[in-house]
Amino acid sequence: MIEVAGLDHEYDGRRVLSGIEFSVAPGEIVAVMGSSGGGKTTLLKCISGLITPTKGSVKVDGMNVEKDGEQARQRMGMVFQSAALFDFLSVADNILFGPRRLKRRSVTEEQTLLTDTLKAVELDPSISKQMPSELSGGMRKRVGLARAIASQPKVLLYDEPTTGLDPITTYAIDVLIRKMKDETGITSLLVSHDVNSVLRTSDRIAFLDAGKMVFLGPPADFLKADQPNIQELVRKSQAQSL
Ligand SMILES: Nc1ncnc2c1ncn2[C@@H]1O[C@H](COP(=O)(O)OP(=O)(O)OP(=O)(O)O)[C@@H](O)[C@H]1O
Ligand SMILES: [Mg+2]
Known part of the structure; x- marks a missing residue:
């Protein structure tokens, strides 16, 4: 579903990604970790x-992200680190923002989509008139996720979906990420630095070190990987969960 081949990226001549090559199968959840x-x-x-990589290609559902532009982007939903809601729009308008760009719907159709989407992220439809500033951190994350899935993408990309949340809310979001996959078969790629969270949610874990992907494998292999950076991360997370 996601195919990355020979990808390099430089900022002002400084190489930050080098020879990245991997794919994510339909319905799979892959987590990207690293320093x-x-x-x-x-x-x-x-x-x-x-951004356009300096070298290499990315395909999503067979569409080349650089060459097929909008067609490829329509297949993806992004959940940003800070939830990144439009503060001047209500919950409903935030969630319907993407779908309205793609297709005209009647008021009733919009209401149905809104209610279904809010239910999918386990929020009560009664919050749809509220403004983002009135919501708790965990609720904002859920609305961010609702906005990403409202256009019914095939792929969800999450950047640090649980950063800044307390352990109980983190756990609830992890369960939701897993539920999205189990119920809709959506493919997910998530960036995280929380080992315990990644072990709960992901089918495979990738580890980036100084721009290179030095590990990609199932959680059981990650826990016994021989790279010192991975071992240190695993040790720290085990100490935290004691
Ligand atoms: N727009 C930019 N222009 C120049 N350099 C950048 C830009 N964005 C990121 N970098 C640099 O590229 C490198 C990789 O940054 P990136 O944000 O991808 O790392 P990250 O793994 O997400 O880090 P973090 O865990 O802190 O979020 C860093 O050295 C960063 O300073
Ligand atoms: Mg980052």
């Missing part, structure tokens, strides 16, 4: 088409 500044967000931006 700060390792290039995770840059990789997500290259995949979503927000």
Whole structure:
């Protein structure tokens, strides 16, 4: 569903991603981990088409992100790190923003889409008239996710979906990410630095170190990987969960 081939990226001549090559199967959840500044967000931006990689290609559902532009982007929903809602729009207008750009719907059709989408992220439809500033952090994340799925994409890209949330809310969002996959078969790529969270949600874990993908495999292999950076991350997370 996502195919990344020979991808390099440079900012002002400085290489931040190098020879990235991997794919994500339909319905799979892959998490990208790595040290700060390792290039995770840059990789997500290259995949979503927000930036054009210096070299290499990205295909989503067979569409080339660079060449097929809008057609490829329509297949993706982004959940940004800070939830990034439009503060001047109500919850309903935030969620319907993408769908309205794609297709005209009657008021009743919009209402149905809105209610279904809010239910999918386990929010009560009664919040649709509220403004983002009136919501808690966890609710904002859910609305961010609702906005990403409202256009019915085939792929969801998440940048740090649980950063800044307390452990209970983090757990609830993790369960929701898993539920999205189980109920709709959506393909997901998520950037995270929370090992415990990634172990709960992901089918495979990738590790980026100084712009190179040094590991990609199932959680069980990640836990016993021999790269010192991975071992350190795993040790820290085990200490935290004690
Ligand atoms: N727009 C930009 N212009 C120049 N350099 C950038 C830009 N965006 C990121 N960088 C640099 O590229 C490198 C990779 O950044 P990136 O944000 O992809 O890392 P990251 O793995 O997401 O880090 P973090 O865990 O802190 O979010 C960093 O050294 C960063 O300073
Ligand atoms: Mg980042």
